Amino acid sequence: xxxxxxxxxxxxxxxxxxxxxxxxxxxxxxxxxxxxxxxxxxxxxxxxxxxxxxxxxxxxxxxxxxxxxxxxxxxxxxxxxxxxxxxxxxxxxxxxxxxxxxxxxxxxxxxxxxxxxxxxxxxxxxxxxxxxxxxxxxxxxxxxxxxxxxxxxxxxxxxxxxxxxxxxxxxxxxxxxxxxxxxxxxxxxxxxxxxxxxxxxxxxxxxxxxxxxxxxxxxxxxxxxxxxxxxxxxxxxxxxxxxxxxxxxxxxxxxxxxxxxxx
Amino acid sequence: xxxxxxxxxxxxxxxxxxxxxxxxxxxxxxxxxxxxxxxxxxxxxxxxxxxxxxxxxxxxxxxxxxxxxxxxxxxxxxxxxxxxxxxxxxxxxxxxxxxxxxxxxxxxxxxxxxxxxxxxxxxxxxxxxxxxxxxxxxxxxxxxxxxxxxxxxxxxxxxxxxxxxxxxxxxxxxxxxxxxxxxxxxxxxxxxxxxxxxxxxxxxxxxxxxxxxxxxxxxxxxxxxxxxxxxxxxxxxxxxxxxxxxxxxxxxxxxxxxxxxxx
Numbered sequence: 001x002x003x004x005x006x007x008x009x010x011x012x013x014x015x016x017x018x019x020x021x022x023x024x025x026x027x028x029x030x031x032x033x034x035x036x037x038x039x040x041x042x043x044x045x046x047x048x049x050x051x052x053x054x055x056x057x058x059x060x061x062x063x064x065x066x067x068x069x070x071x072x073x074x075x076x077x078x079x080x081x082x083x084x085x086x087x088x089x090x091x092x093x094x095x096x097x098x099x100x101x102x103x104x105x106x107x108x109x110x111x112x113x114x115x116x117x118x119x120x121x122x123x124x125x126x127x128x129x130x131x132x133x134x135x136x137x138x139x140x141x142x143x144x145x146x147x148x149x150x151x152x153x154x155x156x157x158x159x160x161x162x163x164x165x166x167x168x169x170x171x172x173x174x175x176x177x178x179x180x181x182x183x184x185x186x187x188x189x190x191x192x193x194x195x196x197x198x199x200x201x202x203x204x205x206x207x208x209x210x211x212x213x214x215x216x217x218x219x220x221x222x223x224x225x226x227x228x229x230x231x232x233x234x235x236x237x238x239x240x241x242x243x244x245x246x247x248x249x250x251x252x253x254x255x256x257x258x259x260x261x262x263x
Numbered sequence: 264x265x266x267x268x269x270x271x272x273x274x275x276x277x278x279x280x281x282x283x284x285x286x287x288x289x290x291x292x293x294x295x296x297x298x299x300x301x302x303x304x305x306x307x308x309x310x311x312x313x314x315x316x317x318x319x320x321x322x323x324x325x326x327x328x329x330x331x332x333x334x335x336x337x338x339x340x341x342x343x344x345x346x347x348x349x350x351x352x353x354x355x356x357x358x359x360x361x362x363x364x365x366x367x368x369x370x371x372x373x374x375x376x377x378x379x380x381x382x383x384x385x386x387x388x389x390x391x392x393x394x395x396x397x398x399x400x401x402x403x404x405x406x407x408x409x410x411x412x413x414x415x416x417x418x419x420x421x422x423x424x425x426x427x428x429x430x431x432x433x434x435x436x437x438x439x440x441x442x443x444x445x446x447x448x449x450x451x452x453x454x455x456x457x458x459x460x461x462x463x464x465x466x467x468x469x470x471x472x473x474x475x476x477x478x479x480x481x482x483x484x485x486x487x488x489x490x491x492x493x494x495x496x497x498x499x500x501x502x503x504x505x506x507x508x509x510x511x512x513x514x515x516x517x518x519x520x521x522x523x524x525x526x
Contacts, residue, residue, distance in 0.1 A: 165466055184469050203428055206447050206478035213476040215469035 010038035010255070013069055015052065015060070026051070033063060038255045055233040059243070066103060066243040067232050069218060073185055074103035075228035076221035081214050082159050082181040085111040089158030090177075092116040094168050096134065097124035099244075100185065104161050106132050106241045107232075116152045118168065131242055140168060150175060159183065173205040182213040273301035273518070276332050278315065278323070289314070296326060301518045318496040322506070329366060329506040330495050332481060336448055337366035338491035339484035344477050345422050345444040348374040352421030353440075355379040357431050359397065360387040363448065366504065367424050369395050370495075373503045379415045381431065394505055403431060413438060422446065436468040445476040 004011055014036040018026055023046045026032070034049035036042050054060050058067065065071065078085060085091065091108040093101045096117025105115045105128070116136045117128045125137035136152045138145060149171055156177030162169055162184055172182070205211065235241035248258045267274055277299040281289055286309045289295070297312035299305050317323050321330065328334065341348060348354065354371040356364045359380025368378045368391070380397045382388060388400035399415045401408060412434055419440030425432055425447055435445070468474065498504035511521045 206476070207480065209478065210480060210483065211476070211478045213469070213474070215472065215474045217470065217473060220473065 010259070011035060012037050012255075013064070015063055015068075016042060016049075031060075031063075033068065038252060040252050055237075057237055058233060059245075061245045061247060062236065062243050065099060065245045066236060066241065067229055070100040071103050071232045072221075072225055072228050073100045073218040074107055075232060076218055076224060077161065077183045077185055077216060078104060078107055078159070079228075080221045080224050081216045082183050083179075083212075085113055086158060087113075088155075089113045090116065090153060090156055091159045091161065092118070092153060092157050092172060093161040094118050094164040094172075096128055096137070098163075101161060101163070102128070102132055102244070103232075103241065105134050107235070108159070109133050110235055110240045113158075114155070118149075118164075127244070131244075146171065156180075161185075170202055173202050173209070173211070176205065176209050176211070179210050180212070182211060184213070184215040185218070273522070274298060275300050275518075276327070278326055278331075279305060279312075294323075294326075296331065301515060303515050318492075318500075320500055321496060322508075324508045324510060325499065325506050328362060328508045329499060329504065330492055333363040334366050334495045335484075335488055335491050336363045336481040337370055338495060339481055339487060340424065340446045340448055340479060341367060341370055341422070342491075343484045343487050344479045345446050346442075346475075348376055349421060350376075351418075352376045353379065353416060353419055354422045354424065355381070355416060355420050355435060356424040357381050357427040357435075359391055359400070361426075362507075364424060364426070365391070365395055365507070368397050369504045370498070371422070372396055373498055376421075377418070381412075381427075390507070394507075409434065419443075424448075433465050436465050436472070436474070439468065439472050439474070442473050443475070445474060447476070447478040448481070 013034065016032050016034075016036045018028055018030045018032060019041075021027055021030075026046055026049075031052045031054070032049040033052045036044075036049075052063055054063055055067070062068075085108055089108075091105065091113055093105055093116070095101050096105055097119040101117075105117055109115050109132075115134045116138065117134045118138045118140050119125060119128060120139060120141050125139065128134040128137040138148050138152060142148065149168075153172075153175040157172055157175050157180055158177055160169075160172040160176065160180060160182045162172070162182055169182070206213075232241060236243065246261065248254050248261075276297065279295050279297075279299045281291055281293045281295060282304075284290055284293075289309055289312075294315045294317065295312040296315045299307075299312075315326055317326055318330070325331075348371055352371075354368065354376055356368055356379070358364050359368055360382040364380075368380055372378050372395075378397045379399045379401065380391045381401045381403050382391060383402060383404050388402065391397040391400040401411050401415060405411065412431075416435075416438040420435055420438050420443055421440055423432075423435040423439065423443060423445045425435070425445055432445070469476075495504060499506065509521075509524065511517050511524075
């Protein structure tokens with residue numbers, strides 16, 4: 001991806017409503033999802049835009065979050081990048097309270113497996129345990145974290161959903177079952193700290209446990225988006241999946257503030 | 264795998280000839296391959312032993328090397344662990360002159376791709392270039408190594424066959440194409456230095472380049488051993504694959520010396 005030029009339009013996925021169209025298949029009033037950028041109005045030939053129907057009962061905001069990039073990333077990561085969720089797998093997320101990561105845990109939970117989430121505050125733990133039905137929430141800031149992690153993953157780790165690396169990744173490798181999957185996704189929050197070294201000192205586990213570590217970018221997996229949206233929507237409807245969105249109301253002047261809030 | 268007990272029999276794959284058999288399917292004079300250990304004689308119920316025919320034209324020693332664990336590991340790693348070899352892939356090996364790694368390069372070469380091998384002496388380079396037909400041999404001990412590596416991998420890296428980690432792995436990530444495969448195999452030479460940290464400071468490439476890093480142990484891939492032996496044997500016969508074995512002649516007293524020579 002090319003860097004955005006100075007004074008260029010900030011790249012962003014978004015939902016737009018068609019005001020006027022000369023293109024077949026796109027009509028006034030249609031909702032479209034795509035890389036519309038930080039713009040109030042866009043003139044486009046329609047390339048890369050997908051028509052969206054908000055599933056009945058769903059909030060329009062969900063199309064941007066749980067049914068949008070966050071939900072699609074979670075779904076693609078678990079079912080198209082990782083080996084899928086196998087009976088008895090333990091799924092551990094290193095930044096579990098994040099917008100995508102919390103969906104990963106909830107999706108895994110629909111498959112009846114044990115979910116351990118790591119997050120840095122009691123408020124986040126409350127959400128993970130009481131709203132998202134995680135089995136265990138761990139706080140990486142606590143002195144007892146290492147011991148807590150070992151106890152919580154005593155039966156192994158099948159999938160480790162990571163955007164942290166470092167010592168927690170090492171600990172995860174230590175506790176991993178054989179044939180574990182470690183999944184890294186396109187985490188923009190990491191870009192600004194990309195120089196931080198991760199040192200996998202227990203490197204030999206990569207071989208002895210037959211690790212698969214994969215990085216992925218959601219958009220490569222567009223072929224399963226249809227299936228993913230259908231499943232996500234059904235889980236939303238049944239209450240197995242809960243959406244939490246941060247909504248900032250205002251015009252385009254507010255957009256930089258929303259971007260900064262990600263970091 | 265359990266550690267070997269003090270005074271226990273050293274675990275080792277080997278070729279044995281049956282002297283006497285009460286088991287159906289195993290007859291006097293049959294050659295069998297399996298975990299026979301450091302023993303001159305073994306009494307066994309036959310579990311895990313496979314009858315072996317030395318392909319006509321092949322040396323019996325090849326059954327232990329290029330048609331044995333080394334060749335099977337190379338074949339399984341490229342075709343069952345990595346994505347296979349795609350047209351235009353560049354294949355780079357970090358310890359290319361090793362028994363298994365040199366087979367990896369030669370197998371990749373049969374698929375018509377560009378092979379870069381890293382090794383630490385002129386003698387090894389001579390073998391890689393003139394006997395094994397690698398395209399480029401690089402010396403990690405040279406001051407110009409980094410620049411040499413960048414030039415040699417200017418068109419990207421599709422498969423990086425690694426048992427080194429560290430800075431060369433970082434460099435490989437830097438030079439990798441999109442969707443690269445990094446393959447780590449059961450490298451006993453690494454076990455004694457397992458505490459050495461690898462720091463992947465350019466961690467973000469895992470995501471942006473959609474890396475797949477996999478560790479594997481050859482024996483998990485036994486289902487393709489039949490196909491692998493057939494292919495390896497054909498490449499040996501055609502001269503596309505050359506076997507180099509270190510043969511130490513003597514009785515069992517010599518075995519510890521052979522083991523130590525691996526390190």
